[in-house]
Amino acid sequence: xxxxxxxxxxxxxxxxxxxxxxxxxxxxxxxxxxxxxxxxxxxxxxxxxxxxxxxxxxxxxxxxxxxxxxxxxxxxxxxxxxxxxxxxxxxxxxxxxxxxxxxxxxxxxxxxxxxxxxxxxxxxxxxxxxxxxxxxxxxxxxxxxxxxxxxxxxxxxxxxxxxxxxxxxxxxxxxxxxxxxxxxxxxxxxxxxxxxxxxxxxxxxxxxxxxxxxxxxxxxxxxxxxxxxxxxxxxxxxxxxxxxxxxxxxxxxxxxxxxxxxxxxxxxxxxxxxxxxx
Amino acid sequence: xxxxxxxxxxxxxxxxxxxxxxxxxxxxxxxxxxxxxxxxxxxxxxxxxxxxxxxxxxxxxxxxxxxxxxxxxxxxxxxxxxxxxxxxxxxxxxxxxxxxxxxxxxxxxxxxxxxxxxxxxxxxxxxxxxxxxxxxxxxxxxxxxxxxxxxxxxxxxxxxxxxxxxxxxxxxxxxxxxxxxxxxxxxxxxxxxxxxxxxxxxxxxxxxxxxxxxxxxxxxxxxxxxxxxxxxxxxxxxxxxxxxxxxxxxxxxx
Numbered sequence: 001x002x003x004x005x006x007x008x009x010x011x012x013x014x015x016x017x018x019x020x021x022x023x024x025x026x027x028x029x030x031x032x033x034x035x036x037x038x039x040x041x042x043x044x045x046x047x048x049x050x051x052x053x054x055x056x057x058x059x060x061x062x063x064x065x066x067x068x069x070x071x072x073x074x075x076x077x078x079x080x081x082x083x084x085x086x087x088x089x090x091x092x093x094x095x096x097x098x099x100x101x102x103x104x105x106x107x108x109x110x111x112x113x114x115x116x117x118x119x120x121x122x123x124x125x126x127x128x129x130x131x132x133x134x135x136x137x138x139x140x141x142x143x144x145x146x147x148x149x150x151x152x153x154x155x156x157x158x159x160x161x162x163x164x165x166x167x168x169x170x171x172x173x174x175x176x177x178x179x180x181x182x183x184x185x186x187x188x189x190x191x192x193x194x195x196x197x198x199x200x201x202x203x204x205x206x207x208x209x210x211x212x213x214x215x216x217x218x219x220x221x222x223x224x225x226x227x228x229x230x231x232x233x234x235x236x237x238x239x240x241x242x243x244x245x246x247x248x249x250x251x252x253x254x255x256x257x258x259x260x261x262x263x264x265x266x267x268x269x270x271x272x273x274x275x276x277x278x
Numbered sequence: 279x280x281x282x283x284x285x286x287x288x289x290x291x292x293x294x295x296x297x298x299x300x301x302x303x304x305x306x307x308x309x310x311x312x313x314x315x316x317x318x319x320x321x322x323x324x325x326x327x328x329x330x331x332x333x334x335x336x337x338x339x340x341x342x343x344x345x346x347x348x349x350x351x352x353x354x355x356x357x358x359x360x361x362x363x364x365x366x367x368x369x370x371x372x373x374x375x376x377x378x379x380x381x382x383x384x385x386x387x388x389x390x391x392x393x394x395x396x397x398x399x400x401x402x403x404x405x406x407x408x409x410x411x412x413x414x415x416x417x418x419x420x421x422x423x424x425x426x427x428x429x430x431x432x433x434x435x436x437x438x439x440x441x442x443x444x445x446x447x448x449x450x451x452x453x454x455x456x457x458x459x460x461x462x463x464x465x466x467x468x469x470x471x472x473x474x475x476x477x478x479x480x481x482x483x484x485x486x487x488x489x490x491x492x493x494x495x496x497x498x499x500x501x502x503x504x505x506x507x508x509x510x511x512x513x514x515x516x517x518x519x520x521x522x523x524x525x526x527x528x529x530x531x532x
Contacts, residue, residue, distance in 0.1 A: 041386065
């Protein structure tokens with residue numbers, strides 16, 4: 001015979017533990033597959049009506065590389081050893097930062113359709129924006145490898161610093177995206193502002209030119225710019241076979257991961273309110 | 279009876295859209311101006327608790343706070359004060375469909391949104407088929423969603439949500455769109471959900487459906503719960519409320 005207490009107990013078991021509905025999204029397990037799916041769908045939508053489709057992600061940096069190369073060597077008379085490899089590496093890395101951060105910063109707003117109607121871990125859309133920029137980045141790096149091979153660049157053991165620089169670049173891009181995307185939802189100025197920062201950043205970062213072209217009294221601009229720091233050390237280790245200074249690498253790494261940490265904190269704080277403004 | 283949703287003393291307000299300062303400049307300038315923007319008090323001290331297996335209807339005029347409450351239950355919004363607690367898995371279907379992407383096909387949409395809703399990986403394919411089948415969109419499986427009608431959209435949304443097989447289902451105005459055949463099927467599935475002792479919270483303006491299906495109805499007005507009880511009683515109370523406000527408006531016009 002079942003007593004009413006048994007019934008109550010059984011009923012009490014089935015619904016499980018009490019939880020705050022705004023935290024329930026984090027209990028879902030298929031996190032990774034969600035990020036991947038969003039990134040792939042993003043990708044598909046982006047190239048859906050184009051003939052060349054995905055090839056554009058290679059064509060784009062290659063054309064800019066060609067353009068910058070012509071302008072820099074013929075018009076500006078930039079003289080930098082191993083300039084093709086120097087330039088392509090810089091363009092490809094900048095391109096990732098540019099694409100990743102601009103999509104990342106706008107990702108919450110771009111996905112308002114889902115985020116305003118369904119509960120899900122909101123950082124997923126930021127990660128997926130970055131992942132889709134990352135796919136382009138990987139293909140561009142393959143093009144770079146071909147160029148390094150074609151120009152007979154001698155890869156030294158210093159190349160072991162390069163993965164660390166890539167990690168720093170990813171951390172930095174992710175950090176900026178997490179930091180600004182929830183603010184962008186509330187203040188649309190962030191979009192315009194970030195666009196300007198990127199355009200100014202392109203000229204203020206030694207991409208076309210070398211940090212050595214920057215006069216001593218302006219050099220601080222380079223050292224305060226995390227992307228510049230990453231680029232300089234990437235070129236040293238990959239293109240020139242030189243070891244970047246340990247202290248410099250340490251500062252760059254701390255810098256990038258500090259911004260990532262800040263981004264994570266700000267995102268955590270602001271994400272609950274995101275749906276109010278979408 | 280075990281409670282599965284408990285909302286206690288909930289307050290929630292929004293800034294009315296045209297008053298929202300969307301640019302930093304406006305925001306900065308507003309510091310120098312007397313604070314003029316209004317706050318819309320969507321919910322003012324609402325307490326609601328819902329038992330396992332209950333089928334509850336939320337009714338009230340537009341802007342009475344029922345949809346806001348549903349979003350708070352879903353965890354999409356957080357209250358200014360008060361506590362929300364839920365038990366068990368939950369699936370929300372708010373405002374016409376799930377926010378499907380028009381550029382993706384029917385199947386891709388179900389796959390993506392099914393993943394968000396937590397379809398288990400092992401059953402993903404089966405559930406996607408199940409949803410498309412229920413929505414009766416087999417023929418349009420590989421058609422982009424933008425080519426489908428609004429009704430089909432809603433059908434697919436409901437079908438996708440049902441396949442999530444959650445303990446609690448939150449539904450906002452799903453009966454308003456969709457032809458009578460689909461409505462019939464919805465109602466059938468409501469019966470099924472009831473048999474499975476699932477909890478359903480439904481926001482609707484279709485009073486006859488509410489009366490037919492809900493075990494209990496909660497009436498909202500101006501961000502507060504007016505009354506809660508058996509459908510017939512609460513619905514007539516709602517009708518009185520509406521006609522009274524029309525009378526007082528007419529009186530004011532005279």
